[in-house]
Amino acid sequence: MNEILLRAPATIANFGPGFDVFALALAGPHDSFRITRREAGGGVGRIIVKITDGGDPLPTEPEKNTAGLAAIHFFQETGVRGGVEIEIIKKMPIASGLGSSAASAVAAVFGLNQLYGTGLGDTEIIEIASCGEVASGGTPHADNVTACCLGGFVIIRSRHPLRIDRLDAPEIPIVVRVRRKSLTTSRGLIPDHLPLARVKEQMAWCAAVVHAMATRDLSRIGEAINRDHISEPVRSSYIGGYAGLKARALEAGALGFNVSGGGSSVFAICPPEKVRWVSEVMNAPLESDAAAEGAPPLVIVTKSSNVGVERIMGC
Numbered sequence: 001m002n003e004i005l006l007r008a009p010a011t012i013a014n015f016g017p018g019f020d021v022f023a024l025a026l027a028g029p030h031d032s033f034r035i036t037r038r039e040a041g042g043g044v045g046r047i048i049v050k051i052t053d054g055g056d057p058l059p060t061e062p063e064k065n066t067a068g069l070a071a072i073h074f075f076q077e078t079g080v081r082g083g084v085e086i087e088i089i090k091k092m093p094i095a096s097g098l099g100s101s102a103a104s105a106v107a108a109v110f111g112l113n114q115l116y117g118t119g120l121g122d123t124e125i126i127e128i129a130s131c132g133e134v135a136s137g138g139t140p141h142a143d144n145v146t147a148c149c150l151g152g153f154v155i156i157r158s159r160h161p162l163r164i165d166r167l168d169a170p171e172i173p174i175v176v177r178v179r180r181k182s183l184t185t186s187r188g189l190i191p192d193h194l195p196l197a198r199v200k201e202q203m204a205w206c207a208a209v210v211h212a213m214a215t216r217d218l219s220r221i222g223e224a225i226n227r228d229h230i231s232e233p234v235r236s237s238y239i240g241g242y243a244g245l246k247a248r249a250l251e252a253g254a255l256g257f258n259v260s261g262g263g264s265s266v267f268a269i270c271p272p273e274k275v276r277w278v279s280e281v282m283n284a285p286l287e288s289d290a291a292a293e294g295a296p297p298l299v300i301v302t303k304s305s306n307v308g309v310e311r312i313m314g315c
């Protein structure tokens with residue numbers, strides 16, 4: 001096989017209280033990728049990144065692009081002498097906390113593994129793709145990458161060594177309000193320490209997410225993702241009008257509401273019959289929108305998905 005066409009889904013990392021631990025794959029949006037074998041250059045692997053569609057500029061230098069950096073790590077880790085051209089057909093909003101950079105990293109490694117027949121397992125693909133994430137966020141976290149690779153609801157049980165649990169998610173209707181943040185995440189502002197009382201609450205909320213997911217209880221899932229002491233207080237402080245929007249979404253029937261990954265997108269979980277009302281509330285302008293970078297806010301109605309990165313075509 002010389003060329004493979006893939007698609008990789010958006011993901012919601014943290015999923016409420018699970019900072020760097022939980023993530024959920026979405027049924028959309030997706031990015032698509034055309035990955036083509038090329039001859040090796042002078043180094044271990046020659047890597048070309050091209051971006052089509054998508055209005056936002058992204059770097060194409062391999063070291064600065066998550067797909068390119070993941071490909072560099074692939075060639076280093078496997079010792080394969082070869083090259084690759086990665087065309088990213090961009091549909092997902094970038095730098096918005098929806099895992100667009102993780103999708104590129106996963107697609108690159110998944111595609112290279114297929115093209116070069118390197119036989120990497122899921123854990124190895126995720127490890128290598130997580131290194132690609134450094135090109136966008138500075139830290140090789142594995143939450144978005146894992147959900148994008150495996151689909152469903154994932155738990156990063158240990159980072160070194162990487163240990164993952166995955167549950168099939170029930171069908172969870174989700175409304176996402178997409179809003180761009182600056183290209184680096186605000187991870188540096190997350191506190192290093194929490195008082196014990198908060199740690200206990202956080203543990204209870206995380207346990208509640210896992211229990212609700214395992215029992216496939218939509219209303220409990222919403223309730224459990226609605227609270228967080230780690231990411232939400234920091235990230236929401238950069239989303240002017242966040243508290244009011246959350247309150248209005250919950251009044252309109254959302255079961256839970258939180259920041260998606262590193263923000264500035266936010267998401268709400270709804271019963272199916274409330275999706276329309278919650279979307280209308282989330283479409284309303286926020287005081288912070290005028291100051292934010294990128295396109296105006298966009299509301300996407302989607303749902304959870306148990307499908308991760310997948311091959312659409314290969315020849």
Ligand code: HSE
Pocket residue numbers: 013014019020021097098099141143144185187231260261262263
């Ligand atoms: N867990 C990461 C964070 C996800 O919160 O920074 C980034 O999308």
